[in-house]
Every structure is written in C-alpha cells, then in structure tokens.
Amino acid sequence: MQRPTLTLLAAALMLATGLACATDTPTTIPAAAVHTAEQLRDKAMHDDTAYQVVASLTTEIGPRIAGGVNDPRARAWAIAKFKALGFDKVYTEPVTYPLWVRRSEHGAIVAPFPQSLSLTALGYSPGTPKGGLTAQVVQFPSLEALKAADPSSVKGKIVYIGYRMHRTKDGHDYGIGAGIREEGPLVAYAKGAAGFLLRSAGTDPNSRTPHAGVTDFTDFKHPDKAVPAAALSNPDADQLERVLAYGKPVTVKLDLDCGLAGTYTGYNVIGDITGRKYPDQVVVIGGHLDSWDPGTGAIDDGAGVAIALGAAKLIHDLPQRPDRTVRVIAFANEEMGLWGGRAYADRHAAEVGKFQLGTESDLGAAPVWRMSASVKPQARGAIEQIAKVLEPIGVAYDPKRPGGGGSDLSQMHLKGMAALSLAQDATYYFDWHHTANDTLDKIDPQQLAQNVAVYAVFTYMAAQADGNFGSAPNAFAGDGADD
Known part of the structure; x- marks a missing residue:
C-alpha cells in the first residue's frame, strides 16, 4: 500500500494551507492599545517637548548645511538630546558625500538698466570665473521650452x-518648481549655455529672499560639466522679466564663489526605545538634521526631528515599554540628495522585513491633514483603526493613495518597508522653505503639538499591532508612492 506517501502528501497540503491562512490573517490593533493611543493623542496636544527641542536646535546650533562648520555641532547636539530624552540606545552611522561649499554670491543686471539682484547659488553649482560671468539673458517660459530650443539660441548665454x-x-506646484531647479541647469549646460537662473521655487511674492535648493549636477567625477546656477527672489524675477519685456538685449553679471571641495563624512544619528516583546522589529520615524544655510532650519527640518523626538518621548514615558522598538533617525544631508536616507537604506536593506512601519516628517510644522498608506491588504483594517484615533484631530484617511515614507525614509520604502504619508498643510510652507526666513517664529506650538500627537498615535499603535504591515524585499515596488 502507498498509505505513507498519501499521508505525507496530505500533511504537506495541510501545512501549506495553514501557512497561507497565517499569511492572510488580518493585522489588528488590540483594544487596550487603541485606548492608550487615545490617551497619548490627548496628552500630546498639550505637550511642549517638540517645541523645546526645535527651539534648542535653532538657537544653540542654527544653520546646518551638510558638511559646514555647524555639522559636527548639530550631530553632538542630537546625540546629547536623544540621551537626555531617555533613548536606551543612541548611535551613529557614517554617511559620505561630496562636499559643496558656498562662500559668496552676487548678481546684477548690467544693461540696459544697471541694478543689483537678490539671488542665491544652487547646490552643486560651480563658481563663476574669477571676476564673474557676464552674458546676455535668454528667457524660456518652461523647462519643456528650453528642452525644445535650438542650441544656437542658447549657446554662450544665461538661461532664465x-x-x-x-x-x-x-x-503640488513644488514638483514643477523643483524640477526646473534640478534639471534646468543640466539642460542649459547640454545646449552650451554660460549660466542658469530661475525664479525661486517658492510662493512668497513680496520677499526679496531667494530660495536655495539642489541641482542635478551629480557627475562628481566631472564637475566641469556644469554651469553656474542661481535662484532669484520672486521680486527680482519680476524685475528681470519687466526689463526683458522692453525687448532690448539684457545682460546680467553673476559672481558666485562656490563649488565642490572634496568629500565629507557625516553621520545619521539614531536612537532606539527598545521593544519589550519584539526588540528586533522596529517602527521608524524621523526627520533630517541638516538644513540650508540662509535660515536656521526651523521648518526644514528642525520641526521634523522635533516631532519624532516628541512622539518617542511620550511613548517612552508610558508605564510599560512598547512591544516593538521605536526608532528615531535624524538623517544627514537630505538637502543635497537624500544621502543619509540612501546610506541607511543600503545598509539595512537585508533587514527590511523587520521594519514594521515608518515615515518621516519633512514638510514643516503646520497640521497634518491627510494620511495614506502602503501596506499589505490584510493590514488595511489596522490602518483604519489608526485613522479613527486620528480623525478627531483633523486627519483624514485616503485609502486610495499610497504612502511614501517621507523624504529620507522613501528609500527604505523602495526597499520594501511598509510606509505612511502624513501630509501637513503646505499652504505657507513654500513661502519660507530654503530661505533666510526659515526661522523659529514660523512654528506655531499648538500646530506642532498636533503633529506630535499624530506621530505618537501611529507609532505606538503600529508597535502594539497583532501582526505586521507587509514589509518585505520589494514588497511595494511600483505602488506609485510620491511624497
């Protein structure tokens, strides 16, 4: 008889069926955890830890351009702050990147109506030749128009x-503005331009504060394959356009002392509140520690670091530690190309299955108004539980949108980490973003507290969930997440 063979086959089928059922088991959040999350939410709305953190960072350290003089000071500040807030494990991981420095920048219309221009050099821009660069300006209404232009109309000129x-x-307009800032200089170089100017990627119509930002000049082995590039403040862009409207040749002089200066090794600063039951499984939140240099980096992204630290501190102070580890990361050098996020994702890609859920705050400190998620189908119910706790403080759940994880943590999401997107109200964010006006006074403490409440709720509920949210290698490839 072949009974043993049939028995083994039946057993194998039963095992496979059981594994499938286990895989399909819905992820849920226990009622006790929901109740605690509601208490965290209400407490966070009256907690000022995050505001004290961002005030400390912007006052004691100030601007934090990656690789600049304040970079190591900011790192030391972060390590000390993590420890003071009770993280039981605080450590750093190296991030090496090209060092870009800004020393000085000047611009002016030379003819037909001489006058100065308020501008700032863009990240990875080379400097102008000694004595500056003087050339005629050629204007294009869009990046697409520049791409379609005959190179002979561009050669030797400053594109605007x-x-x-x-x-x-x-x-959403930032996607267009940042696209021009990033790609425009490359297109201008390829067509033989001498330089590149753009109206700042910002929404402040009346302030003569230009907006900094990075370009796509990332061929670091050939830094000469680039043209000097700068952003004009909105009023100065208006003035240049009025001059151009006269129909006469317009000449501009750029004098930018900036450029690449070798490489630099910075560090991601990481703090863990170690989980009680599953210490190797993590819920990860954070912000980026670097900022552009004109302001003090309050909304971009001191607020993000502060929100994550404030949320984690509230969870730390509960009578019992969470089941899973809560990890906060203060990322290095996001502004010049997600260097900290990419380094972290590359280093931890093999562990992506241990990442329960994550997202980063990097859109200022105005209230969170929308949540979306990229999770496995069986975890949608748990996301709805989180959404229900957040609804009373103004957060709407959009089940049709994916979640991208924020700026730096988008890189872990690309590796397969389940992720949220927590959209803040960006109505005025781009008035101050990347400018000298990015200072502490732009943060409303009560609005910041609402952000902390959102992060504390989702972090705690994810840490306490029965089941996971679907993180696995390449689990969300092609989900269309866009932060």
Whole structure:
C-alpha cells in the first residue's frame, strides 16, 4: 500500500494551507492599545517637548548645511538630546558625500538698466570665473521650452526660466518648481549655455529672499560639466522679466564663489526605545538634521526631528515599554540628495522585513491633514483603526493613495518597508522653505503639538499591532508612492 506517501502528501497540503491562512490573517490593533493611543493623542496636544527641542536646535546650533562648520555641532547636539530624552540606545552611522561649499554670491543686471539682484547659488553649482560671468539673458517660459530650443539660441548665454509657484494645501506646484531647479541647469549646460537662473521655487511674492535648493549636477567625477546656477527672489524675477519685456538685449553679471571641495563624512544619528516583546522589529520615524544655510532650519527640518523626538518621548514615558522598538533617525544631508536616507537604506536593506512601519516628517510644522498608506491588504483594517484615533484631530484617511515614507525614509520604502504619508498643510510652507526666513517664529506650538500627537498615535499603535504591515524585499515596488 502507498498509505505513507498519501499521508505525507496530505500533511504537506495541510501545512501549506495553514501557512497561507497565517499569511492572510488580518493585522489588528488590540483594544487596550487603541485606548492608550487615545490617551497619548490627548496628552500630546498639550505637550511642549517638540517645541523645546526645535527651539534648542535653532538657537544653540542654527544653520546646518551638510558638511559646514555647524555639522559636527548639530550631530553632538542630537546625540546629547536623544540621551537626555531617555533613548536606551543612541548611535551613529557614517554617511559620505561630496562636499559643496558656498562662500559668496552676487548678481546684477548690467544693461540696459544697471541694478543689483537678490539671488542665491544652487547646490552643486560651480563658481563663476574669477571676476564673474557676464552674458546676455535668454528667457524660456518652461523647462519643456528650453528642452525644445535650438542650441544656437542658447549657446554662450544665461538661461532664465520664470515659472511661478502658487500656494496650495498639498504643495503640488513644488514638483514643477523643483524640477526646473534640478534639471534646468543640466539642460542649459547640454545646449552650451554660460549660466542658469530661475525664479525661486517658492510662493512668497513680496520677499526679496531667494530660495536655495539642489541641482542635478551629480557627475562628481566631472564637475566641469556644469554651469553656474542661481535662484532669484520672486521680486527680482519680476524685475528681470519687466526689463526683458522692453525687448532690448539684457545682460546680467553673476559672481558666485562656490563649488565642490572634496568629500565629507557625516553621520545619521539614531536612537532606539527598545521593544519589550519584539526588540528586533522596529517602527521608524524621523526627520533630517541638516538644513540650508540662509535660515536656521526651523521648518526644514528642525520641526521634523522635533516631532519624532516628541512622539518617542511620550511613548517612552508610558508605564510599560512598547512591544516593538521605536526608532528615531535624524538623517544627514537630505538637502543635497537624500544621502543619509540612501546610506541607511543600503545598509539595512537585508533587514527590511523587520521594519514594521515608518515615515518621516519633512514638510514643516503646520497640521497634518491627510494620511495614506502602503501596506499589505490584510493590514488595511489596522490602518483604519489608526485613522479613527486620528480623525478627531483633523486627519483624514485616503485609502486610495499610497504612502511614501517621507523624504529620507522613501528609500527604505523602495526597499520594501511598509510606509505612511502624513501630509501637513503646505499652504505657507513654500513661502519660507530654503530661505533666510526659515526661522523659529514660523512654528506655531499648538500646530506642532498636533503633529506630535499624530506621530505618537501611529507609532505606538503600529508597535502594539497583532501582526505586521507587509514589509518585505520589494514588497511595494511600483505602488506609485510620491511624497
């Protein structure tokens, strides 16, 4: 008889069926955890830890351009702050990147109506030749128009694109403005231009504060394959356009002392509140520690670091530690190309299955108004439980949108980490973003506290969930997440 063979086959089928059922088991959040999350939410709305953190960072350290003089000071500040707030494990991981330095910048219309221009050099821009660069300006209405232009109309000239951003709650115009800033200089170089100017990627119509930001000049082995590039403040862009409208040749002089200066090793600063039951499984939140240099980096992204630390501190102070580890990361050098996020994702890609859920705050400190998620189908119910706790403080759940994880943690999401997107109201964020006006006074303490409440709720509920949210290698490839 072949009974043993049939028995083994039946057993194998039963095992496979059981594994499938286990895989399909819905992820849920226990009622006790929901109740605690509601208490965390209410407490967070009256907690000022995050505001004290961002006030400390912007006052004691100030601007934090990656690799600049304040970079090591900011790192030491972060390590000390993590320890003071009770993280039981605080450590750093190296991040090496090209060092770009800004020393001075000047611009002026030379003819037909001489006058100065308020501008700032863009990240990875080379400097101008000694004595500056003087050339005629050629204007294009869009990046697409520049791409379609005959190179002979561009060669030897300074290209200018004047796209104007408008205020919107979701900040969607920034995708266009940042695209021009990043790609425009590359296109201008390829067509033989001498330089590149754009209207700042910002929404402040009346302030002569240009907006910094990075370009796509990332061929670091050939830094000469680039042209000097700068952003004009909105009023100065208006003035240049009025001059151009006269129909006469317009000449501009750029004098930018900036450029690459070797490489630099910075560090991601990481703090863990170690989980009680599953210490190797982590819920990860954070912000980036670096900022652009004109302001003090309050909304971009001191607020993000502070929100994550404030949320983690509230969880730390509960009578019992969470089941899973809560990890906060203060990322290095996000502004010049997600260097900290990419380094972290590369280093931890093999562990992506241990990442329960994550997202980063990097859109200021105005209230969170929308949540979306990229999770396995069996975890949608748990996301709805989180959404229900957040609804009373103004957060709407959009089940049709994916979650991207925020700026730096988008890189872990690309590796397969389940992720949220927690959209803040960006109506005024791009008035101050990357400018000298990015200072502490732009943060409303009560609005910041609402952010902390959101992060504390989702972090705690994810840490206490029965089941996971679907993190696995390449689990969310092609989900269309866009932060």
